[in-house]
Amino acid sequence: MLRVVQKPQRLCQLGRLVRMPALQTAVLGNAKAVPAGSQRPAIPLQARAAIVRAFGTSAHLEAPQRHSAVVSSDTKSQVTVAYPDGKSTSFHGIWLRDHCRCPQCFHPITKQRLSDTGEFPLDIKPQSIEIVGDKDLRIVWPSTQHESVFSLEWLRQHSYWPNIGTARPAIREKILWNAETANTFPRVSYESIMAGDQGLAEWLRNIDVYGIGFVEGVPPNAEDTETLAKRIGIIRETHYGGFWDFTSDLSHGDTAYTTIGLPAHTDTTYFTDPIGLQTFHLLAHEGTGGESIYVDSFYAAKLLKEQHPEHYETLSTVPVRTHCAGDEDELHFSTPSHRPIFGLDPITDELIQVRFNEPDRSILNHIPGDKVYKFYEALAVWRSILTHPESEFKIALRPGTVVAVDNWRVLHGRTAFTGYRRLVGCYHGWDELQSRIRVVLDKSQLKETV
Numbered sequence: 470m471l472r473v474v475q476k477p478q479r480l481c482q483l484g485r486l487v488r489m490p491a492l493q494t495a496v497l498g499n500a501k502a503v504p505a506g507s508q509r510p511a512i513p514l515q516a517r518a519a520i521v522r523a524f525g526t527s528a529h530l531e532a533p534q535r536h537s538a539v540v541s542s543d544t545k546s547q548v549t550v551a552y553p554d555g556k557s558t559s560f561h562g563i564w565l566r567d568h569c570r571c572p573q574c575f576h577p578i579t580k581q582r583l584s585d586t587g588e589f590p591l592d593i594k595p596q597s598i599e600i601v602g603d604k605d606l607r608i609v610w611p612s613t614q615h616e617s618v619f620s621l622e623w624l625r626q627h628s629y630w631p632n633i634g635t636a637r638p639a640i641r642e643k644i645l646w647n648a649e650t651a652n653t654f655p656r657v658s659y660e661s662i663m664a665g666d667q668g669l670a671e672w673l674r675n676i677d678v679y680g681i682g683f684v685e686g687v688p689p690n691a692e693d694t695e696t697l698a699k700r701i702g703i704i705r706e707t708h709y710g711g712f713w714d715f716t717s718d719l720s721h722g723d724t725a726y727t728t729i730g731l732p733a734h735t736d737t738t739y740f741t742d743p744i745g746l747q748t749f750h751l752l753a754h755e756g757t758g759g760e761s762i763y764v765d766s767f768y769a770a771k772l773l774k775e776q777h778p779e780h781y782e783t784l785s786t787v788p789v790r791t792h793c794a795g796d797e798d799e800l801h802f803s804t805p806s807h808r809p810i811f812g813l814d815p816i817t818d819e820l821i822q823v824r825f826n827e828p829d830r831s832i833l834n835h836i837p838g839d840k841v842y843k844f845y846e847a848l849a850v851w852r853s854i855l856t857h858p859e860s861e862f863k864i865a866l867r868p869g870t871v872v873a874v875d876n877w878r879v880l881h882g883r884t885a886f887t888g889y890r891r892l893v894g895c896y897h898g899w900d901e902l903q904s905r906i907r908v909v910l911d912k913s914q915l916k917e918t919v
C-alpha cells in the first residue's frame with residue numbers, strides 16, 4: 470500500500486478521484502496482506518471522501534511515512550488501515566463498532582462491555598473515517614452519529630485480517646529444567662515474602678518461570694505455613710480439606726496417605742479444573758526414605774516432541790479418564806470425562822497443561838482397537854522420559870523449606886519411606902494463581918489487553 474502511495478502518478482489520480490478500478494488497485498493493492506478468497510468490491514462514493522481525507526492533502530502525499538485508512542463496502546463493510554511500514558490490515562465494520570472503547574461502550578473502570586452488540590446491524594459501515602494526528606482512527610457511525618476513536622497502535626496489536634501486530638513476547642520465558650539444572654533454582658526468604666510484595670513477586674516469578682518455587686526460613690509449624698500460603702491468595706478447598714496436615718494414616722483413600730512410593734504425577738487430574746498450585750512443608754520425618762521427586766513435564770514433553778513427534782501427537786489427542794473413588798463419599802471424574810494427557814492451547818498449539826497420574830487412570834475402553842497399541846507405546850516412551858534419572862530432581866525436604874509446585878507443569882512424587890512423616894500444605898486454584906501473578910508482576914503490561 471505504501472509502495473503505491475509513494476508513486477506520484479497514482480497519488481494524483483487519488484486526488485482527482487479518478488476511475489474506481491485504479492483507485493481500488495492503488496489503495497487495496499497490497500494483495501499479500503489480504504487473505505486468499507477475500508473479495509474487495511468497488512469503493513462507493515462516500516468512501517471516496519474518506520479516502521481523500523485519509524490520504525489527504527499534498528502534504529500527506531509528500532510524506533508517505535504516514536498511516537492511511539480506507540473503508541470499502543462489501544457485505545462485511547471492512548475498513549482497511551495501512552501502516553508506514555507497508556503492512557495493512559482490515560477490520561469488519563461490526564467488529565469495530567463492537568470494540569468501541571469509548572466510556573459509553575466500555576466501562577473504563579470495570580473494563581466491561583456496556584454496549585449491546587445486538588443493536589448494531591451486522592453490515593454496519595462507518596459513515597466517515599479519518600486519521601487524526603497520525604495516531605488515531607476516528608469513525609463516525611451512521612444514524613446515531615456515535616464516534617469511536619481507536620489508537621492505530623491498538624488496532625495493529627489487535628489486528629486479525631491479517632494479524633500484523635508484533636508478536637507479543639511472553640512476559641517471562643519459562644525456563645525448562647532437568648535433574649542437573651534443577652539445583653540452580655533461586656530461593657526466596659520467608660521474611661521477604663511476609664515483608665511486602667517484592668518478596669512475594671520473587672516467589673511468584675520463580676513459580677511462573679520454573680514451575681517450582683522454594684521458600685527458606687519458614688517457621689516449622691502449620692500456622693505460619695498457612696499464613697505464607699495465603700500470601701498467594703485464597704486456598705482452594707477440596708475433599709482433602711483446605712489447609713491440610715497429614716501423615717501416613719490413610720485418613721483418605723489415597724496412596725499419598727500411605728508410606729508407599731509415589732511415582733511423579735500431577736494432582737486432581739480427575740477435576741474439570743485441576744488445582745493450579747500445591748504448596749508443601751515437611752514438618753517432621755523420623756525414619757528413612759521419603760525423598761521428594763520433581764519432574765518438569767514441559768521439559769520431558771519437549772524431548773518427546775523432538776524425538777518422537779508421533780507419540781507427542783498421540784498423547785495430545787487421545788483422551789483418557791482419571792478418577793478419584795477411594796473415599797466412601799466421593800466419586801470424581803472430570804467433565805468431559807476424558808482428556809488428553811497434554812492439554813494444548815487451541816489457538817497457539819502450545820502445551821499449557823499436563824494431566825498425568827497413572828494410579829488414577831481409569832479403564833480404557835474408548836480407544837479404537839487399532840489405536841490401543843499406539844497409545845500404550847506413546848505412554849511407555851513418555852513414562853521412560855519422566856522416570857529417567859536425568860529428569861527426576863530428587864531432594865530431601867527439611868523443616869523450614871516450603872516448596873510450591875505448578876500442578877499443570879511440574880510432577881511431584883516421593884520415594885517410599887519408613888517412620889513418622891508429617892506434611893502440611895494446601896492447594897490454590899489455577900485462575901487465582903495466574904491472577905495473582907498478573908497483578909503482582911505484570912499489571913501494567915496486561916491491563917490494555919482485555
Ligand SMILES: [Fe+2]
Nearest residue numbers: 725735736881
Ligand atoms: Fe500428589
Ligand SMILES: [Zn+2]
Nearest residue numbers: 569571573574
Ligand atoms: Zn462507543
